[in-house]
Amino acid sequence: MLKVQEIRELIKLIDQSSIDEFTYEQDGEKLKLRKQSKKPAETPVEAAKPAAPAVEHTEAAQPAPAKEEKQPEPVAETQPEPEENLENTTEIKSPMVGTFYEASSPEAGPFVKVGSKVSSDTTVCIVEAMKLFNEIEAETEGEIVKILVENGQLVEYGQPLFLVKK
Incomplete structure (x- = not known):
């Protein structure tokens, strides 16, 4: 199989070319590289989730009378850090x-x-x-x-x- 440095070089070459997808197979192992589209990328977890039926969206939009929504309390760590000298x-x-x-x-x-x-x-x-x-x-x-x-x-x-x- 290819070494990490060889894969990095392939990625750079494909990124600079007009190729959108590249597949490499050797000894039964397969490597597939694909360029991202210009639109904002979904995370792999989001892409793997099936689209929910419209019924679930309708039910989720209705407030549940038994549940109380709690407002998250501010945490000191969530406040923006001062910008370091970068x-x-x-x-x-x-x-x-x-x-x-x-x-x-x-x-x-x-x-x-x-x-x-x-x-x-x-x-x-x-x-x-x-x-x-x-x-x-x-x-x-x-x-x-x-x-x-x-x-x-x-x-x-x-x-x-x-x-x-x-």
């Missing part, structure tokens, strides 16, 4: 669509934390796609100043995962 920072982006994992296993500690020093070959996370766990390397040098995604979160191709200050 000059001289580089984004580490996801080279593929998949699930972001900060560690190699649930028992292990994260590959990197805010404040961790990274070099170009430092593994910063894993992105799982189609049951394949792909180690993602920093490909830059510096210090992690911000982790932009949560552990277990679905990520898109090109989505920023970390901010690194040089």
Whole structure:
């Protein structure tokens, strides 16, 4: 099967070409790459949900007399953080669509934390796609100043995962 770097190169080539879809098959394993349309993308979870029948929308729109709606209480963490100085920072982006994992296993500690020093070959996370766990390397040098995604979160191709200050 192709190595992660080869897949990254394929993604870049397809992104720059007029090809909308590419399929590669070797030894019974298949890799399929497809460009996103220009319209806003749905998350894979939303795309997998079947459309609800109109009856359910009608019932959901009617208020339920037995239930009381509670207003969410403001939490200190939900208030906007002051903008940090983001000059001289580089984004580490996801080279593929998949699930972001900060560690190699649930028992292990994260590959990197805010404040961790990274070099170009430092593994910063894993992105799982189609049951394949792909180690993602920093490909830059510096210090992690911000982790932009949560552990277990679905990520898109090109989505920023970390901010690194040089």
